[in-house]
Amino acid sequence: MISIEKINKKFGKFQAIKDLNLRLELGKSYALIGPNGSGKTTLIKILLGLVIPTSGDVQIGGESILQEWKYREKIGYMPQIGRYPENMTVGQVIGMIKNIRNHKGVMDEELIKSFELEKFYDKRMHTLSGGMRQKVSAALAFFFNPPILILDEPTAGLDPVSVEILKDKIKQEKESGKLIIITSHIMSDLDDLATDLVYLFEGDLLYHDTIKQLKKETGEIRLGKAISCLITQNNFVNQLIKS
Amino acid sequence: MTRIIKYILYDMLRTRFILLYLGFLLLATFSMYMLDSDDAKVVLSLLNIMLLIVPLVGVIFTTIHFYNSYEFIEMMLAQPLNRKKIFISQYLAVIMALSLALIVGVGLPIFIYGVNSSALMLLYSGLMLTFVFVSIAFLAAVFTRDKAKAIGVGLLFWFYFALIYDALLLWAIYQFSDYPIEKATLAMISFNPVDLARILMLLQLDSSAMMGYTGAFYKDFFGSNMGFIYSTMVLMLWALIPVSWSMYIFKKKDL
Numbered sequence: 001m002i003s004i005e006k007i008n009k010k011f012g013k014f015q016a017i018k019d020l021n022l023r024l025e026l027g028k029s030y031a032l033i034g035p036n037g038s039g040k041t042t043l044i045k046i047l048l049g050l051v052i053p054t055s056g057d058v059q060i061g062g063e064s065i066l067q068e069w070k071y072r073e074k075i076g077y078m079p080q081i082g083r084y085p086e087n088m089t090v091g092q093v094i095g096m097i098k099n100i101r102n103h104k105g106v107m108d109e110e111l112i113k114s115f116e117l118e119k120f121y122d123k124r125m126h127t128l129s130g131g132m133r134q135k136v137s138a139a140l141a142f143f144f145n146p147p148i149l150i151l152d153e154p155t156a157g158l159d160p161v162s163v164e165i166l167k168d169k170i171k172q173e174k175e176s177g178k179l180i181i182i183t184s185h186i187m188s189d190l191d192d193l194a195t196d197l198v199y200l201f202e203g204d205l206l207y208h209d210t211i212k213q214l215k216k217e218t219g220e221i222r223l224g225k226a227i228s229c230l231i232t233q234n235n236f237v238n239q240l241i242k243s
Numbered sequence: 244m245t246r247i248i249k250y251i252l253y254d255m256l257r258t259r260f261i262l263l264y265l266g267f268l269l270l271a272t273f274s275m276y277m278l279d280s281d282d283a284k285v286v287l288s289l290l291n292i293m294l295l296i297v298p299l300v301g302v303i304f305t306t307i308h309f310y311n312s313y314e315f316i317e318m319m320l321a322q323p324l325n326r327k328k329i330f331i332s333q334y335l336a337v338i339m340a341l342s343l344a345l346i347v348g349v350g351l352p353i354f355i356y357g358v359n360s361s362a363l364m365l366l367y368s369g370l371m372l373t374f375v376f377v378s379i380a381f382l383a384a385v386f387t388r389d390k391a392k393a394i395g396v397g398l399l400f401w402f403y404f405a406l407i408y409d410a411l412l413l414w415a416i417y418q419f420s421d422y423p424i425e426k427a428t429l430a431m432i433s434f435n436p437v438d439l440a441r442i443l444m445l446l447q448l449d450s451s452a453m454m455g456y457t458g459a460f461y462k463d464f465f466g467s468n469m470g471f472i473y474s475t476m477v478l479m480l481w482a483l484i485p486v487s488w489s490m491y492i493f494k495k496k497d498l
Contacts, residue, residue, distance in 0.1 A: 011497070048321050051497040072323040079321070083314035085250075087257040096250055100322055 001026045001148065001179050002047065007056035009042055009203075016042045017053070017203040026147065029170070029180035031194035031211070033227065039203040040183045041080070044150055047181075048077055060148070073101070076146040080153045082137035084125045090136060091121030094143075103144045111139040114165045130157040138166055142173070149173060149180045155189050167192060187224035199230065206234060244332050247319070251336035254315065255308065261340050264300055268348025276356045283448055286361045289349070290444050293369045294437055295405055297345065301376030302383075302397035305337050309384040310393070317498055330493045334381060334486060341373050364447045368440035371478045375436040376401070378485040385489045385496060404437045412438070425460040436481045439474045446470075 002024040009017040017039045024030055032040050045051035046058060049065060049072065058065050065071050084093050094112075112118065115135045120128070128136070134157050141149060151170070155163045170193050174180055184190050197214055199207035207214070207230060211223060220226040255261060271292055275285045312333065319329050349369060353362045383396040412431055416424065432438045446465045464470045 045498075050317070050320055052495060069325045070323055072321065075321075077321045083317050085254050085312070085315045085318075087254055097318075097322065099246055100319075100324065 001061060003059045004043075005057045005059070007043075007046065007058065008054045009039075009046065009051065010054045015203055017046075020056075020203070020205055022198065022205060022208065024179055024181065026179045027174075027177045028196050029174045029182065029194050030196045030198050031190040031223075032181055032183045032198045032200065033185075033190070034200035034206075038200040040200055041152065042203075043200070044077075044152055044181070044183070047150060048072065048075065073103075073144075074146050075148045075150060076141035076144060078134075078137045078141035078149075078151045078154055080156070082133045084133075084136070086126040087124065089122055089124050090117065090128070093125060093136065094121075094140065097140060098143075101144055106145055108142050108145045111135075111142050111165070111169060114169075115139060115162065131159060131162070134158050135162060138169075142169065147178055149178055151180065151182045153184055154182060155184065155186060163189075187222070187227065191223040197227075199227070201234070206230075244328055247324075247329065247332040248336045248339070251312065251315070251332060252340060254312070255336065255340050258311070260304060260307075261344050264304070264341070265344040265348045267296075268344060269351065272349050272352040276352055282357065282359060283361065285356075286365050286444075287448060289365055290441070290448075293349075293365060293372070294441055297369050297372045298376040298401050298405060298437060299398075301341060301373050302380045302401050303394065304341065305377045305380035306384050306390070306393045306397050308337055309333070309381065310390040320498060326494050327490065330490050334377070334490075337377050337381075338374060341377065342370055345369050345373060361444070361447045364444055368443050371475070371482075372436060372440050374482040375478060375485075378482045378489070382485040382489040382492075385492045404435050408435045409438065429461070429464065433477045436478055439478055443471070443474050 002022075004020055004022040004024075007017055007020045008015070020039075020043070032043070034040055042051055046053050047060075047065075049069065052066070060071050060074065063071065088096070094117075098107075115138070117135060117139055120132065125133075134154075138151075138154060141151065149170075154166055154170070158166065167189065170180060170182070174193070174195075180193075182190065182193055191211075194211060196210050197207060198205070211226075214226050214230065215221065215223070218226045218229040220229055272289060275288050279285050279288070316329060316333070320326065346366065350366055353366065379400050380393075380397045383400070384393045386396070387393050412428065412435075415431070416428060419427075432442060442461055442465055446462055461470075465474065
């Protein structure tokens with residue numbers, strides 16, 4: 001569904017992404033992880049067309065997305081920090097996006113109901129807490145039933161009950177055959193939600209395989225342990241190369 | 244696109260800046276009319292306000308609005324919308340809001356106290372200046388991510404066109420006063436939108452006689468229809484070049 005070919009991105013002298021090749025398929029859910037500043041958010045922004053790669057190509061459903069915009073109908077995006085017009089109410093923001101997207105198919109209002117967002121429809125965006133904002137972002141990402149879901153730190157700032165609601169929703173969408181990309185620093189969440197692992201390090205793809213395979217290779221049961229094992233191995237190899 | 248413009252205008256009205264601007268214009272224009280009974284003098288006093296305030300408000304309001312709607316732009320860009328469309332909507336919304344304030348704020352008193360050609364010309368040059376300085380401010384805003392820097396650059400442009408350029412021009416005219424430089428100054432005026440607007444107005448007011456031989460030359464040129472068309476075209480270029488340039492940058496910008 002998504003194929004990324006030889007993507008490079010430079011911000012001035014800083015190379016955020018180096019020659020990245022990646023293929024992502026429908027029906028799988030990918031955990032996109034890596035240390036801070038490893039290029040996760042840049043990669044997501046490239047998929048959304050917010051950042052334009054210095055070189056390389058990205059294709060979604062066989063068509064290049066560079067300089068295109070129509071393809072974003074297929075994507076539901078939940079940003080790390082949801083940024084909305086501060087003077088508008090929750091209801092107005094949801095109404096506006098509905099109006100602008102002009103979606104013809106079925107709407108998915110499940111999250112609006114389970115988060116009870118309707119109670120807050122009259123509140124202005126700038127009065128909302130961080131967690132409430134996350135709920136609005138989550139509801140909007142799932143709202144138009146898109147085949148691709150990009151979730152940037154979806155559970156950060158949510159209360160335990162809401163985290164479970166959101167995780168159930170993600171699992172349900174995964175089973176219905178959507179492509180899901182999740183970044184998170186909470187490994188236990190990813191353990192439940194993701195099937196595949198994409199590990200970025202300094203803009204480079206370090207590991208890309210199923211989580212089952214990773215666990216088998218490292219002999220660990222928990223994802224967090226397996227990843228730290230992977231990182232230690234990697235550091236060790238790097239040091240060997242250097243010396 | 245009209246849907247997006249509607250939402251931007253709605254958001255803009257909430258900040259009340261536009262209403263403040265409208266109030267100021269109404270107050271200034273009405274008080275000028277009340278202070279003086281000679282329409283020509285009123286227009287001349289208003290001209291001075293117009294030439295300073297309209298560009299200044301255009302620059303400051305546009306840059307502040309652009310940075311305040313960064314979130315809005317980011318949100319829009321994650322939706323299936325064309326970048327160009329978003330940019331044009333932002334531009335048109337700002338132009339619409341400022342022009343409307345100007346048309347109501349200055350036009351309403353003019354309408355009440357009697358419409359004449361010089362008053363209409365005043366309104367016309369004010370609108371033109373709005374277009375030009377909104378475009379320049381958009382260019383300053385897309386160039387940098389830093390709000391303070393963009394406002395600074397915008398203000399520099401305003402300062403340059405409203406004050407410094409005239410001083411330079413005066414100096415040049417004085418230095419070369421022994422030569423026939425009318426055509427050269429005419430060309431130099433084209434490089435300053437504020438001057439273009441001012442001359443358009445002054446000639447309409449018949450105070451060109453005060454400007455001596457050069458005034459007579461301008462009268463000969465700008466007084467005719469050709470002069471009007473010429474200055475309109477140049478002002479249009481002053482608006483179109485910065486805005487198309489900023490759109491080009493915006494299309495390739497990383498957000």
